[in-house]
Amino acid sequence: METLMDNPLKEGLGERRRPEPFTFVIFGAAGDLAHRKLFPALYNLMVDNWLGGDCRIIGVARRPYDTDTFREDVRKAIVKYSRRKPESAVLDRLIANTSYLTADFNDAGQYGALKAVLTDPGQDFPKNHLFYLATPPSAYPIIAANLGAVGLARPDTPEHWVRIIVEKPFGHDLDSAVALNADLHHVFDESQIYRIDHYLGKETVQNILVFRFANGIFEPLWTRQYVDHVQITVAESLGVAGRGSYYDQAGALRDMVQNHMLQLVSLIAMEPPVAFEADAVRDEKVKVLRSIRPFSTRDVAEYTVRAQYEHGSVDGEIVPGYLDEPDIASDSRTESYVALRLLIDNWRWAGVPFYLRTGKRLAKRATEIAIQFKTAPHRFFRQTETPELSPNLLTLKIQPDEGISLRFGAKVPGPEIRVRTVNMEFLYGTSFAGTPPEAYERLLLDAMIGDSTLFTRKDEVEAAWTLVSSILHGWQRARGPIPTYESGSWGPDEADRLLQHDGFRWRRP
Amino acid sequence: MTQRSIRWTKESVRGPELLQHLPSIVPQALNGIVPISATVMTLGIYVEAAHQSDWIQTAQQIAQTHPARILILSPAPSGRTEDRIDVDVHAAIEENRGPGRPPLLLSECLAMTLYGRIADYWLDWMQPLIRSDLPSYLWWLHAPPTERFRWDLLSNTFDSVIIDSQAFPLDHWLPLITASEDYGIGLMDLDWIRGAAFRHLLAESADDARALAILEEPDHVVVTSRETTRWPLPSSWLWLSWKLQWKLGLPPCHHPTIDVQHAHGTASVWQFSRGDQSLVLSDAGESWSLHLVENHAVIRAWEEPRWTSGTLDDLRRLLTEGPDLLYRETLQHSLLERTEPL
Numbered sequence A: 001m002e003t004l005m006d007n008p009l010k011e012g013l014g015e016r017r018r019p020e021p022f023t024f025v026i027f028g029a030a031g032d033l034a035h036r037k038l039f040p041a042l043y044n045l046m047v048d049n050w051l052g053g054d055c056r057i058i059g060v061a062r063r064p065y066d067t068d069t070f071r072e073d074v075r076k077a078i079v080k081y082s083r084r085k086p087e088s089a090v091l092d093r094l095i096a097n098t099s100y101l102t103a104d105f106n107d108a109g110q111y112g113a114l115k116a117v118l119t120d121p122g123q124d125f126p127k128n129h130l131f132y133l134a135t136p137p138s139a140y141p142i143i144a145a146n147l148g149a150v151g152l153a154r155p156d157t158p159e160h161w162v163r164i165i166v167e168k169p170f171g172h173d174l175d176s177a178v179a180l181n182a183d184l185h186h187v188f189d190e191s192q193i194y195r196i197d198h199y200l201g202k203e204t205v206q207n208i209l210v211f212r213f214a215n216g217i218f219e220p221l222w223t224r225q226y227v228d229h230v231q232i233t234v235a236e237s238l239g240v241a242g243r244g245s246y247y248d249q250a251g252a253l254r255d256m257v258q259n260h261m262l263q264l265v266s267l268i269a270m271e272p273p274v275a276f277e278a279d280a281v282r283d284e285k286v287k288v289l290r291s292i293r294p295f296s297t298r299d300v301a302e303y304t305v306r307a308q309y310e311h312g313s314v315d316g317e318i319v320p321g322y323l324d325e326p327d328i329a330s331d332s333r334t335e336s337y338v339a340l341r342l343l344i345d346n347w348r349w350a351g352v353p354f355y356l357r358t359g360k361r362l363a364k365r366a367t368e369i370a371i372q373f374k375t376a377p378h379r380f381f382r383q384t385e386t387p388e389l390s391p392n393l394l395t396l397k398i399q400p401d402e403g404i405s406l407r408f409g410a411k412v413p414g415p416e417i418r419v420r421t422v423n424m425e426f427l428y429g430t431s432f433a434g435t436p437p438e439a440y441e442r443l444l445l446d447a448m449i450g451d452s453t454l455f456t457r458k459d460e461v462e463a464a465w466t467l468v469s470s471i472l473h474g475w476q477r478a479r480g481p482i483p484t485y486e487s488g489s490w491g492p493d494e495a496d497r498l499l500q501h502d503g504f505r506w507r508r509p
Numbered sequence B: 001m002t003q004r005s006i007r008w009t010k011e012s013v014r015g016p017e018l019l020q021h022l023p024s025i026v027p028q029a030l031n032g033i034v035p036i037s038a039t040v041m042t043l044g045i046y047v048e049a050a051h052q053s054d055w056i057q058t059a060q061q062i063a064q065t066h067p068a069r070i071l072i073l074s075p076a077p078s079g080r081t082e083d084r085i086d087v088d089v090h091a092a093i094e095e096n097r098g099p100g101r102p103p104l105l106l107s108e109c110l111a112m113t114l115y116g117r118i119a120d121y122w123l124d125w126m127q128p129l130i131r132s133d134l135p136s137y138l139w140w141l142h143a144p145p146t147e148r149f150r151w152d153l154l155s156n157t158f159d160s161v162i163i164d165s166q167a168f169p170l171d172h173w174l175p176l177i178t179a180s181e182d183y184g185i186g187l188m189d190l191d192w193i194r195g196a197a198f199r200h201l202l203a204e205s206a207d208d209a210r211a212l213a214i215l216e217e218p219d220h221v222v223v224t225s226r227e228t229t230r231w232p233l234p235s236s237w238l239w240l241s242w243k244l245q246w247k248l249g250l251p252p253c254h255h256p257t258i259d260v261q262h263a264h265g266t267a268s269v270w271q272f273s274r275g276d277q278s279l280v281l282s283d284a285g286e287s288w289s290l291h292l293v294e295n296h297a298v299i300r301a302w303e304e305p306r307w308t309s310g311t312l313d314d315l316r317r318l319l320t321e322g323p324d325l326l327y328r329e330t331l332q333h334s335l336l337e338r339t340e341p342l
Helices: A032-047 A067-081 A088-096 A109-119 A137-149 A174-187 A203-213 A244-269 A278-291 A297-303 A439-449 A458-477 A493-500 B015-029 B049-065 B122-129 B151-157 B170-183 B190-194 B196-205 B209-216 B234-243 B311-321 B325-336
Strands: A022-027 A055-061 A098-102 A129-133 A162-166 A193-195 A227-235 A304-314 A317-319 A337-343 A353-359 A366-373 A393-399 A403-411 A419-427 A484-487 B002-013 B041-046 B068-075 B084-095 B104-115 B136-139 B160-163 B186-189 B220-225 B259-264 B269-274 B277-284 B287-294 B297-305
Touching (some): A022 A032, A032 A055, A032 A088, A055 A109, A067 A098, A088 A098, A098 A109, A109 A137, A129 A137, A137 A162, A137 A174, A203 A244, A227 A244, A244 A278, A244 A304, A244 A353, A244 A366, A244 A458, A278 A458, A297 A304, A297 A458, A304 A458, B015 B104, B015 B122, B041 B049, B041 B122, B049 B084, B049 B104, B068 B122, B104 B122, B122 B151, B151 B170, B170 B186, B170 B234, B170 B325, B186 B190, B186 B325, B190 B196, B190 B311, B196 B209, B196 B234, B196 B287, B196 B297, B209 B287, B234 B325
Parallel strands (some): A022 A129, A055 A098, A129 A162, A227 A353, A304 A484, B041 B068, B068 B104
Antiparallel strands (some): A304 A337, A337 A353, A366 A393, A403 A419, B002 B084, B084 B104, B220 B269
């Protein structure tokens, strides 16, 4: 008996981020992602009272479990992977609301069984349905089509909802992404589709928007007038670590740049949205992606670098080269490192290069965005002991050591004028004590309440793939050996030359 | 990284001497290294000297979620003495953070017993101890201040005052509420945080036309609570009364058409009745429940988990959320704009 009348008690009351009763159906529930991320996230949401007792979970996978065995597995996964030591009362409540259905995703007949369970009056599952595809990407179109075929892609009544969360990778090039979007749209509306990029669930990534748009001091400086260039680094010290067969098909460009790094570029470069609402924010992000200057084949050769790691030492351990890793073809040309220069052709960023680099087996794990400002216009101190001044650098540290630092020059105490570079630092871990929520907690909750701000929209995915595909095409045409870099270094010499060409150098994270 | 505590105590120290010595306490314990401070706020607490050690423990628990400089001030037991201070400093430090990275001062608690006239000037004494340019809160644990309080001093020292209108009735806080408007002092109420589930449940139910009809014009309201002298969640009651235009104010409530009664029971229950329908809101321990009842049969139910568990948890949440505009508006409309006697 809900009506659209004014409710005086909701005026001024803060937003209530608790979902309506819903059934969470996880395809691929027996897999690694579900165990490591999804169930611990659900548990922590329940601990923090974001989920009531009216969240029911159905795990769907091929493995022939019964519900009791599955529950025991889920319990162990939460104990092992939860960011907090589990409380038995909450854990019991979550487990009691969890059940399992053995099903082959390719078998259309088994979706009828799922529907029978969801609509069984005896089991009384909530009629709002959230489907999570924690499966290989090849299964996405099949699952979506079958859900549509049995009528599970639409809610029973206008009061209820059906949503679907799709994991990355979302396509392996522009054509496949467009095809996948078409497959999903055949069954679901765009408003029902939540394409997850877990980077956007990170507190530090969300803080980019807060930092930029909740502080008056930075935004006026955030333009071509004051910014010299931007460096975005996503460095990993790990190798392909058991993901060899997947990684060798993907490579660093698809695995990191197409999604995570272009998301970071969008957030750093976007204009202020008119509201903190899903489409307003995503409209601005898409505009950035569309403003990135396309790569010609010549540009690919000149402004991109790809490389593979050789053996070396990382974190004090001797590690093999990329071609010697398990499940990697000995003649693989897949890049484990990529560096590129982007130019954003809009009023704010014209002429400001954005340098991106990501790689495996680099010197240390670090994800950072460094905004280097132009140097002081007049060398006032040129007659002193410090004729050259370092430019100011604002670094947003995404992980680890999450925080923000600002580099500036300060006078060294003494009778002479000497300027030394110092840092002002803010650290998340100390200013906000307590464990921050995992990215999946935030993103799952958002999908549950229907907030798609932190999910990737169709046009956003396609704009990102348009750029990345142009680089892939350029690389396909290139001949000759792929550059290499020593494991434990900061990448190949070619990447250094990419910046030297413009008079810059990579910073050391 | 390792964490360690530094403690420093001294008796019978004079104010200027203490102020001069305070900045060197931690560096001295760290062999001259000056730590970076990670504290994000100052929290002042004025308590009885007898309970100071309990409050030091509480302060350390608060600092685990809100890195803070916490000032615990206690007046010495009465008696004429010279002006002096006994001080007990506890600092939490993070060390060994990697090459070239100085130690971090995570939190600091300064427990001080004030003797002589300085006990009367406790608010002045707090001023030089407040961390500049960061939020500062005074947790007011005692009977509400009177109209003659030095509001100017208070507003120059603390951004916000934390009260508990469950412990002392809201009308006793009127001088502070008025001053908060006049002097721009933020007012935060632990009772308001405790009532969050109450407000959200009622607001959720009011999307249902049947529930809203009962709430807008109830015949009877029965409020049951454990304590016969105290009305549960008074600030949220004011909010409800204001939003629904009951114009009831604080209890005892007299209204020409709404019969409001207070009953004694084992749990807090609010029953709003209209004809053969009623809304029953109960504080059921772990969670809150709300039932829409017709002819003794439940026709719809809502539930909300408990948001906080205990005063410390209430305070942590309050410090996280900061002053709530809705609370301020509730007080303005319910208490400050009233013309009839409360």
